[in-house]
Amino acid sequence: MTLAARVVVGRGPLTVDVALEVADGEVLAVLGPNGAGKSTLLRVLAGLLPPDGGRVVVDGATWDDVAGRVHLPAHRRPLGMVFQDHLLFPHLSVLDNVAFGPRTRGAPKSAARRAAAAWLERVGIAGLGDRRPGQLSGGQAQRAALARALVGDPALLLLDEPLSALDARTRLAVRAELRRHLADFAGSTVLVTHDPVDAMALADRVVVVEDGAVVQAGAPAEVARHPRTDYVARLVGLSLLPGTAEGLTVRLDGGGVVTVAEPAQGPVLVAVRPESVALYPSRPEGSPRNAWPAVVAGATPHGSTVRCELDGEVPLLADVTATAFAELGLAPGSRVWAVVKASEVAVYAR
Amino acid sequence: MRGRGTAVLVAVALGALGACGGGGDDGAQASGGTSASPSGDGGLSGTLTVFAAASLTDVFTGLGEQLEGDDPDLTVQFNFAGSSALATQLTQGAPADVFASANPTQMAVVTDAGLADGDPTVFTANVLQIAVPAGNPAGITGLADFGREDLALAVCAPEVPCGAAAEDVFAAAGVTPLPDTQEEDVRAALTKVELGEVDAALVYATDVTAAGDAVEGIAFPEAEDAVNDYPLVTLAEAPNADAAQAFVDLVLSDEGQQALEAAGFRSP
Amino acid sequence: MRRPRTPAPLLVPAALAVAFLVLPLAGLLVRTPWSQLGTLLTAPGVGQALRLSLVSATLATLVSVVLGVPLAWVLARSRARGRAVLRALVTVPLVLPPVVGGVALFLVLGRQGIVGRWLAEATGITIPFTTTAVVIAETFVAMPFLVISVEGALRAADARYEDAAATLGADRWTTFRRVTLPLVAPGVAAGAVLCWARALGEFGATITFAGNFPGTTQTMPLAVYLALQRDPQAAIVLSLVLLVVSVATLLLLRDRWLGRGAAA
Numbered sequence: 001m002t003l004a005a006r007v008v009v010g011r012g013p014l015t016v017d018v019a020l021e022v023a024d025g026e027v028l029a030v031l032g033p034n035g036a037g038k039s040t041l042l043r044v045l046a047g048l049l050p051p052d053g054g055r056v057v058v059d060g061a062t063w064d065d066v067a068g069r070v071h072l073p074a075h076r077r078p079l080g081m082v083f084q085d086h087l088l089f090p091h092l093s094v095l096d097n098v099a100f101g102p103r104t105r106g107a108p109k110s111a112a113r114r115a116a117a118a119w120l121e122r123v124g125i126a127g128l129g130d131r132r133p134g135q136l137s138g139g140q141a142q143r144a145a146l147a148r149a150l151v152g153d154p155a156l157l158l159l160d161e162p163l164s165a166l167d168a169r170t171r172l173a174v175r176a177e178l179r180r181h182l183a184d185f186a187g188s189t190v191l192v193t194h195d196p197v198d199a200m201a202l203a204d205r206v207v208v209v210e211d212g213a214v215v216q217a218g219a220p221a222e223v224a225r226h227p228r229t230d231y232v233a234r235l236v237g238l239s240l241l242p243g244t245a246e247g248l249t250v251r252l253d254g255g256g257v258v259t260v261a262e263p264a265q266g267p268v269l270v271a272v273r274p275e276s277v278a279l280y281p282s283r284p285e286g287s288p289r290n291a292w293p294a295v296v297a298g299a300t301p302h303g304s305t306v307r308c309e310l311d312g313e314v315p316l317l318a319d320v321t322a323t324a325f326a327e328l329g330l331a332p333g334s335r336v337w338a339v340v341k342a343s344e345v346a347v348y349a350r
Numbered sequence: 351m352r353g354r355g356t357a358v359l360v361a362v363a364l365g366a367l368g369a370c371g372g373g374g375d376d377g378a379q380a381s382g383g384t385s386a387s388p389s390g391d392g393g394l395s396g397t398l399t400v401f402a403a404a405s406l407t408d409v410f411t412g413l414g415e416q417l418e419g420d421d422p423d424l425t426v427q428f429n430f431a432g433s434s435a436l437a438t439q440l441t442q443g444a445p446a447d448v449f450a451s452a453n454p455t456q457m458a459v460v461t462d463a464g465l466a467d468g469d470p471t472v473f474t475a476n477v478l479q480i481a482v483p484a485g486n487p488a489g490i491t492g493l494a495d496f497g498r499e500d501l502a503l504a505v506c507a508p509e510v511p512c513g514a515a516a517e518d519v520f521a522a523a524g525v526t527p528l529p530d531t532q533e534e535d536v537r538a539a540l541t542k543v544e545l546g547e548v549d550a551a552l553v554y555a556t557d558v559t560a561a562g563d564a565v566e567g568i569a570f571p572e573a574e575d576a577v578n579d580y581p582l583v584t585l586a587e588a589p590n591a592d593a594a595q596a597f598v599d600l601v602l603s604d605e606g607q608q609a610l611e612a613a614g615f616r617s618p
Numbered sequence: 619m620r621r622p623r624t625p626a627p628l629l630v631p632a633a634l635a636v637a638f639l640v641l642p643l644a645g646l647l648v649r650t651p652w653s654q655l656g657t658l659l660t661a662p663g664v665g666q667a668l669r670l671s672l673v674s675a676t677l678a679t680l681v682s683v684v685l686g687v688p689l690a691w692v693l694a695r696s697r698a699r700g701r702a703v704l705r706a707l708v709t710v711p712l713v714l715p716p717v718v719g720g721v722a723l724f725l726v727l728g729r730q731g732i733v734g735r736w737l738a739e740a741t742g743i744t745i746p747f748t749t750t751a752v753v754i755a756e757t758f759v760a761m762p763f764l765v766i767s768v769e770g771a772l773r774a775a776d777a778r779y780e781d782a783a784a785t786l787g788a789d790r791w792t793t794f795r796r797v798t799l800p801l802v803a804p805g806v807a808a809g810a811v812l813c814w815a816r817a818l819g820e821f822g823a824t825i826t827f828a829g830n831f832p833g834t835t836q837t838m839p840l841a842v843y844l845a846l847q848r849d850p851q852a853a854i855v856l857s858l859v860l861l862v863v864s865v866a867t868l869l870l871l872r873d874r875w876l877g878r879g880a881a882a
Contacts, residue, residue: 043781046781046784046785047784047785048781048784048785073784073789074781074784074785075783075784075785075786075787075788075789075790075792075793076787077785079785080785080786081782081785083778083781083782087776087778087779087781087782089779089782089783089797089800089801090801091800091801091803092800100783100786100788100796101786101787104783104786104787104788104789104792104796105787148786149785152786152787158785502729502744502746502747504829507830507844507847509844509845509847509848510844510847529831530746530747530829530831531747531828531829531830531831531835532829532830532831532832532836532844533825533829533830534825534830534840534843534844534847538825538826541721541826542724542746542829545721545724545725545728545730546728546729546730547724547728547729547730547746
């Protein structure tokens with residue numbers, strides 16, 4: 001089950017022109033700012049919007065071919081789609097929402113309901129099938145929406161900002177579950193998001209789209225280490241470190257201790273933005289608490305800054321100005337001290 | 351046919367929106383003489399207020415203009431409405447000089463209230479006629495055709511005066527009518543004749559005259575059993591008694607009677 | 619949970635509006651000849667006219683829903699050119715004096731009308747002066763209320779639900795039946811209520827196109843109008859009956875809908 005697509009579609013002043021390939025079981029994140037044309041791309045893949053040019057081929061079947069005048073309407077594409085604000089039908093019970101797809105695709109009512117119930121169980125809301133969508137929490141609704149998209153065993157799964165309507169705490173929980181379900185899913189997945197954390201946490205590969213065009217593609221860590229544009233750097237530079245919190249101290253799973261400004265307890269993710277990391281040739285005076293020795297493993301210039309990839313007890317990315325990079329005499333292999341203020345460290349429960 | 355249909359729509363629509371008094375037929379107006387008029391003795395002035403049944407609108411407007419022409423200082427004001435509404439207004443104290451009713455019943459309301467100056471005079475009458483579309487496509491010949499089930503027929507509802515009169519003539523003729531509709535007023539019945547949607551309707555002769563060329567009238571002898579007399583009277587509290595008498599005289603004069611006959615009324 | 623107080627600039631006009639709408643009603647009640655009520659109500663023809671009114675208004679509403687909801691969908695969703703013109707045409711019966719509407723119906727469906735003549739020749743059926751004509755006249759006048767109300771509901775509804783349905787394998791017809799229609803059901807219900815109320819009170823087009831004959835075409839408003847010619851007291855009683863029956867029906871339906879809404 002593979003997706004191969006090149007999509008050309010005009011939306012007002014913007015022309016989207018994006019080529020994608022997603023293999024069996026692979027999750028591709030399309031990352032970009034609002035208005036970059038991500039959702040338009042997804043609507044074309046879904047068949048909701050006919051493209052102006054290009055082709056969409058899934059498992060060898062042509063869904064769109066503008067030159068060949070092929071356009072398979074959305075309802076005849078074996079796909080599942082999860083929308084930002086779930087779009088569960090408010091007039092149907094949760095169970096009937098999930099059974100909707102099998103029903104329209106010809107399954108008998110009882111079979112459709114059985115399949116729906118099984119999927120509700122899989123996403124962990126087995127007891128909520130009788131409720132109306134309005135009676136669900138945001139996280140429950142998004143789980144139901146995922147069940148609705150996956151129940152038909154689609155060839156292609158499309159996720160349109162699936163987590164952005166959730167509050168931070170719920171987002172973490174649902175993200176972790178989503179990751180599990182995506183790992184089990186045999187088809188191709190395209191995830192559209194503006195949140196780099198989603199892309200890093202869920203995707204095997206990332207495509208960064210800006211103004212309708214792909215500016216960079218690759219594995220998430222690769223893109224983060226070697227951003228090709230300022231925009232990509234800002235977007236994907238976040239270092240995410242798992243650890244266990246006890247008050248203001250987080251013991252990282254990979255070793256090392258981070259001091260944070262917000263007290264937390266239990267398993268957490270620590271997030272550090274590269275621009276908040278400062279580099280010193282030696283341990284700085286005044287003994288800041290978050291100071292770790294590191295080795296510069298790589299350096300990628302972009303614009304007026306250089307992104308440095310740091311190896312050590314606490315692996316980080318650091319953005320320094322080109323001037324500072326030169327003054328410090330940095331090069332791959334240089335030994336430095338990385339310093340981060342506690343207030344610059346974000347901490348999420350996981 | 352379509353062109354004609356549209357013209358009828360417009361005419362009918364205007365009629366339906368306006369008062370029930372029927373469309374204007376300018377040819378029916380009497381032309382006023384200047385010196386031969388019995389009331390043209392000059393010396394009348396002020397305002398004359400006449401309350402008259404709506405069916406008299408065209409004739410009385412013409413007569414009023416004639417009176418004004420003879421006496422330039424005189425202004426004639428009309429209040430045309432249904433007779434019962436006028437009677438109610440008069441008993442509620444509306445100031446007027448002359449009252450002309452379309453039936454004796456409403457006149458009695460006014461005279462019983464002691465508002466009349468002397469006894470009313472029947473100045474004209476209206477009889478029923480059979481109105482058929484131009485050319486009489488269904489070949490209607492008389493009242494007996496109202497008993498035919500195969501025809502589309504309209505009469506007035508028994509609640510309104512022309513319907514009450516219709517019941518009388520059917521009773522007198524021994525005809526059991528089989529109407530398809532009981533119309534709320536003469537105008538509505540005529541509309542359906544004009545459109546050719548009914549083969550015949552029973553309405554007043556004056557309404558047939560006012561309807562113009564799209565409608566033909568067929569007189570029938572039983573109409574004599576339901577003659578609708580029109581009485582008029584000057585009012586006791588008339589602010590302009592001289593002018594009131596002059597108007598009554600004009601209506602009763604040959605000239606006035608000719609104008610009424612031209613509009614389809616019948617001499618009493 | 620406490621709602622904020624209604625601001626005075628809204629409260630005063632609102633109170634005036636209520637007075638304006640309710641006082642004429644109160645006037646009717648004050649003038650009702652309560653002692654004669656029984657006699658007037660049991661008079662022959664009253665039940666007949668009331669039944670005919672309810673049946674014809676309900677049929678007109680059904681016809682309006684069956685034809686008007688698809689029309690509303692076309693107005694709200696299709697991208698066809700000339701939609702603005704179409705919408706303007708749909709609202710014509712709202713501005714047309716109903717009597718003129720009745721005449722216009724004659725010109726099309728009357729036995730001399732464009733369609734009516736053909737129908738009479740082909741089948742021998744003539745429409746005017748029948749109960750069918752009553753339903754047609756009422757539908758003509760009342761359907762725009764439904765169309766406008768449903769179109770508004772469709773425009774307000776989130777069209778992305780229809781996208782979601784498409785991604786779940788539903789074609790446009792299935793989507794309309796199973797998603798769009800349930801979503802705008804409150805709008806359809808409100809439109810149907812307006813439509814029914816308008817049809818129930820319809821007078822001008824009905825008396826013109828269908829005529830007035832007890833048992834066949836004499837609905838309550840016609841009976842009220844004619845009673846007014848002879849016996850204003852009876853007319854008041856008849857209006858009151860029409861009023862009570864319509865208000866009771868609407869309240870009953872509303873309760874049912876609200877009941878379901880609360881359970882949902």
